[in-house]
Amino acid sequence: MRASQYLIATVKETPSDAEIVSHQLMLRAGMIRKLASGLYTWLPMGLRILRKVENIVREEMDRAGALELLMPAVQPAELWQESGRWDTMGAEMLRLTDRHNREFCFGPTHEEIITDMVRNELRSYKQLPANFYQIQTKFRDERRPRFGVMRAREFLMKDAYSFHLNDESLKETYAVMHETYSRIFTRLGLDFRPVLADTGAIGGSGSHEFHVLADSGEDAIAFSTESDYAANVEKAEALPPQDERPAPSQDMSVAETPQKHTIEEVVNFLKVEATQTLKTLVVHGADESGEKEGVIALVLRGDHELNEIKAEKFSQVYAPLTMASEEDIRAAIGCGIGSIGPVELGIPMIVDRDAAFVADFVCGANEDGKHLVGVNWGRDLPEPEIADIRNVVEGDKSPDGKGTLTIKRGIEVGHIFQLGQKYSESMNATVLDENGKTATMTMGCYGIGVSRIVASAIEQNHDDKGIIWPDAIAPFQLTLLAMNYNKSDAVRETADKLYEELTAAGIDLILDDRNERAGVMFADMELIGIPHRIVVGDRGLKNGAVEYKGRRDADNQDIPLDGLVDWIVQKIGH
């Protein structure tokens, strides 16, 4: 490609509405443009990257034996009504009505469609296992689109769905997909980790997320220092304390704490450690049928955070988890938020394992402006019902018993799921087994956020000049910068010749033949992030040489023109 014939849409100034570095650089490098909230145009330069990611994903899915197909983005409501999700999906699903007033949605995912296809096409256990995938545009009407294509409403996703006669077969394919995902992210040049994930509302027996490690990530991942244990903090179990609870050493007494509500305020005021305090959060409760009913208290050590995913799993807790309002709390307990404590609380409570382990603790007195100190379980209040409802923190014991946990941030770029029979059952997707009996298929599903990968690769690979693409997904492998292309015959002839030869040798390159000053060309190509650069200029040509510099290199090196093409092919060819 010649730069003079291409759209180099770089800009110097950072658009004001871009928060994270990948979003800023994608805009500045002329890869995307925003059309509306969560909707982006991929400019030619950006699309090249997206396609390269897509192709690697496709190659590895094909290698794993999955079959590519393409399903409609717009889907009829009937199938979603059949699975029950038409009513449960909520506002995230974009709903449409056609001219005949029939209802459709723009697919946020394709379980219903693939299950419908498979139940119509597959009749025999002999056709199983089967794994189908597509690379296709999804639409999810996110509450809060942000960070450019990182969390867009419309995005490109690879989604795969496997079908099995039994769980063993599912587990085999799941393992193959786990391996395939690792191959994909390795080929993409990303620093990633597979981590245990919560199975969420879908249920099922197993799930891993694949995270690209980056400080800007929206997820927290817990890693063991001693083993390969890694889990989303949503999922990571906080082990119960292993020692005995210390014996009480203080009598319980009331402390005046006027206007002290937060743990931090109380800790500073009473001069105690946060680990010696308990905090009591009040959320909406649920009755036996899961309807909202009353309130329930969740008790945590002062320095710990509630894990909402864990808490939501208790049947007494209303899902989705919602904090009770100040009025609800006053009505139920008689004091404000910030003065609540477990002693004679009068509403049901679930106490975190670590909170139940503290002796002589400080907690709210259920009376405004007062806290209790020197409180002890089993003496001043009954031994509690305990559970794991907190987020793990740095330094906790690893749930696998090996080492302690460290916490890092991650961007979820893939998620694999053992679905089970949720959809095949509700949609009656069956085959005949070897005994001629009807058998409901078991399913797995496997997603990769293709467009999100582009952004996460930038989060991991950039410097103050711009993007530094991994070779595998760079929009161009090499840039050929011609100094004074329009004035120097020697430069132009050499550059044109090199361009032809390198193209013929299969190198994906862009020749910068624009009538720009050197600084502009350097700055543009560095911003865009082309990983390899050759400079052709009169200065080098006098010595029969050009200059090479890798995007991460500190210095140029002179390379003789003679044998240059072979040298480059050797260095960056496939």
Add this chain to the structure above:
RNA sequence: CGGGACGUAGCGCAGCCUGGUAGCGCACUUCGCUGGGGGUGAAGUGGUCGGAGGUUCGAAUCCUCUCGUCCCGACCA
């Protein structure tokens, strides 16, 4: 959806408080010089100030409503 902020040229912003001919930088066009790190001089193009209504002799500026965007909290590839 709750809380906060912002909408003025393609981009980044000033002007608004205290109403009186819409500005700056970048980008873009033409010409000159320059030519290995976003160079320079000259001359230009481009905006119904997000939209609607109101107050006023007069509104980018004041008031009301509305739409959009971004940031912080509950969901997900």
